[in-house]
Amino acid sequence: MYDGTSERNSTRTNCRRGVEFMQPAGDILRSERERQGRTLAQIADELCLAQDYVRALESGDVNSLPGTFFYKSFARQYAAILGLDDKLITPYLSALSAAEETSNVNAGIRVPEPLVEASNRILFPDVPLGWSVFGLAAVLTVCSMFYTWWNQPRPVSAPTAGIQRPAPVVPVQDVSLKPAEAEGASGVVLKLSATERTWLSIRSGGREVFSGVLQPNESKTLTGLDMATMKVGNAGGIEIRWNGKPIGPLGVSGEVLTVRFTPQDFEIVPPPPRQEL
Known part of the structure; x- marks a missing residue:
């Protein structure tokens, strides 16, 4: 019977590895932000994200973000805002992808949780x-x-013209x-x-x-x-x-x-x- 124990153990191991890969990328972003004298609030406003998400990007906290994909996407956007070449962080993000693929292979079938109470x-x-x-x-x-x-x-397609039929002249109605x-x-x-x-x-x-x-x-x-x-x-x-x-x-x-x-x-x-x- 599936109890999720092996899946959780595997996921936790890969999450630890993911943090190791993400932390250097976050360090690079944080160091450049501080060098430019910009605040978390300024970066959060430009990314249109909550400050907690920006803080998680810098600290490599994947559990505070919606997922690993978000971390990699937001990290590249963060680097672009700072004017950094994303090649500086690409090796860490690529290594993170490899760890995530290993986690996905070992993951079991999940039963969806109810959407609402x-x-x-x-x-x-x-x-x-x-x-x-x-x-x-x-x-x-x-x-x-x-x-x-x-x-x-x-562009939005123009509505198809209705079929016109002969009719007496009458006031135009809203159709x-x-x-x-x-x-x-x-x-x-x-x-x-x-x-x-x-x-x-x-x-x-x-x-x-x-x-x-x-x-x-x-x-x-x-x-x-x-x-x-x-x-x-x-x-x-x-x-x-x-x-x-x-x-x-x-x-x-x-x-x-x-x-x-x-x-x-x-x-x-x-x-x-x-x-x-």
Whole structure:
């Protein structure tokens, strides 16, 4: 019977090795920041991250970050902000990847934990969640592009013109779809409004439909999606209307979350459990 003991022991061993690889990279970043006279708060603001995450980057504390992939992505972005050649930290990050692959090979099958407590089932349907490491990695690969501040919106296809039929001359009527009609016609409709600077990555149908940074008071609308998976780097800095319905705050400022939307419901994908050293 699987009890997770061997997996935890293997993961802890590889986490210790990961810290050994990450610590020199964090030392390089911290030393250069201090040499430039910049504070943690300044770096956190430029990365659009919480200060605790920046502190974890410098100390090599992978358990305080959503995962190893985040550490490597944020470390490269941190180096770019400081003007460092990322070749200085690449050897440590590559060694960390090797340790993580060993951990993944030895990992057993995990049983997904419930998404919400019973008290929250009114807001979130009781849908079983499957966790795919490879699927998550595909979504998160766009994080490495964050520091380029790419914010070019994708062109939206023009609506198909309706069939015109002969009719008497009458006053023009508003033919825009109501929220319920738009929902049925378009599948998933997302309207995103930033209250703080927030980076986003949205995928649908196996391809990336948007990746970039929304500035405060900037909005983005996506329509015609069968389903969508959104990665948000500042959960407290974004307001979302899903199929015309506002949803509550996803999290706090600086929190990184993944949300999956379908025409019927949406769910916050839980991060992998933190491993103790």
